[in-house]
Amino acid sequence: MSTPARRRLMRDLKVDPPDGVSASPLTDNVMIWNAIIIGPADTPFEDGTFRLSINFDEQYPNKPPQVKFLSTMFHPNVYASGELCLDILQNRWSPTFDVASILTSVQSLLNDPNISSPANVEAANLYKDHTSQYAKRVRETVEKSWADDLMDNEDDDEMEE
Amino acid sequence: MLVDILEWNGVATWSWDVPSEEVCGICRVSFDATCSNCKIPGDQCPLVVGECTHRFHMHCIVKWLEIETSKNLCPMCRRSFKAVHGEKQLGGSQVLSYIESFNFEG
Numbered sequence: 001m002s003t004p005a006r007r008r009l010m011r012d013l014k015v016d017p018p019d020g021v022s023a024s025p026l027t028d029n030v031m032i033w034n035a036i037i038i039g040p041a042d043t044p045f046e047d048g049t050f051r052l053s054i055n056f057d058e059q060y061p062n063k064p065p066q067v068k069f070l071s072t073m074f075h076p077n078v079y080a081s082g083e084l085c086l087d088i089l090q091n092r093w094s095p096t097f098d099v100a101s102i103l104t105s106v107q108s109l110l111n112d113p114n115i116s117s118p119a120n121v122e123a124a125n126l127y128k129d130h131t132s133q134y135a136k137r138v139r140e141t142v143e144k145s146w147a148d149d150l151m152d153n154e155d156d157d158e159m160e161e
Numbered sequence: 162m163l164v165d166i167l168e169w170n171g172v173a174t175w176s177w178d179v180p181s182e183e184v185c186g187i188c189r190v191s192f193d194a195t196c197s198n199c200k201i202p203g204d205q206c207p208l209v210v211g212e213c214t215h216r217f218h219m220h221c222i223v224k225w226l227e228i229e230t231s232k233n234l235c236p237m238c239r240r241s242f243k244a245v246h247g248e249k250q251l252g253g254s255q256v257l258s259y260i261e262s263f264n265f266e267g
Contacts, residue, residue, distance in 0.1 A: 059228075061187060062228050
């Protein structure tokens, strides 16, 4: 069924995401998108393949979608659940945002955390005072993100059989 | 030859005075098409211009302003959204009542 939210998402589909980001809706449900953000170069996140889910409801674009990391993250603004604390996804949301602009913001959040309201206090403290330890913990999640990809590929193989 | 005109039909077209490639920032549809709630373009799905010069389909901006979290802000520049209508300037809940005053039955 076509609704305003679905029609808008079909238009979002035509906007190319920024470099290092890819996103697509589920084949049978345009309200749920999966995305991958590649960790930006020259940051501890470099080359990570971080997976996210984006869940829209019928109020989109007047209400923001729920954005959640599926990959394990070590970042001051990402909760253990994968949910993230990002102003434009909460009180600074605007209906002019789209999938591409959401993912651009999440991508830039990776290396530009907001320390004043941490979702992960340990990550925030290491980021502030122990940069090399912070980088090490982040690198662990980068390597883990590659393993997630391998698991996905195995799933695909099973489906083909 | 003398011709008696018994009947004639005048036909005219119009479009919004905005660049044709410009789309509504909320629904991403051209102003000469409808917002994502309407089916037929034209008078019943007009656009609204804000004092800040940003424009939207009326139905799109109203839906946004009706939501409490919008805080009556323009989605583009976050200034308080005040619609400009001819000489009249309306703001906040006035936009809504102005829009409700539209007679959609024509």
